[in-house]
Amino acid sequence: MDNKEKAKTVRCDECKKKVGLMAMKCRCEKTLCTSHITAELHSCTFDYRTEGVKTLSTVMVTVTGNRGLEKF
Numbered sequence: 001m002d003n004k005e006k007a008k009t010v011r012c013d014e015c016k017k018k019v020g021l022m023a024m025k026c027r028c029e030k031t032l033c034t035s036h037i038t039a040e041l042h043s044c045t046f047d048y049r050t051e052g053v054k055t056l057s058t059v060m061v062t063v064t065g066n067r068g069l070e071k072f
């Protein structure tokens with residue numbers, strides 16, 4: 001019985017190719033090979049837009065803070 005070995009085999013969620021040590025996990029929780037890790041090359045469900053908005057608001061807060069100090 002070598003069920004343990006079978007469970008260990010990591011495959012790319014997109015092409016079902018064995019990836020093993022080259023396995024990479026995307027932010028959408030999918031395991032992918034080097035050729036499919038790019039969001040456009042697999043059906044990526046991670047919302048990159050939301051992440052971008054978060055970064056933008058952080059920058060805006062910093063700018064407002066600097067302005068306040070200048071006035072004083």
Ligand SMILES: [Zn+2]
Pocket residue numbers: 012013014015016017032033034035036
């Ligand atoms: Zn692949």
Ligand SMILES: [Zn+2]
Pocket residue numbers: 026027028029030039042043044045046
């Ligand atoms: Zn993805």
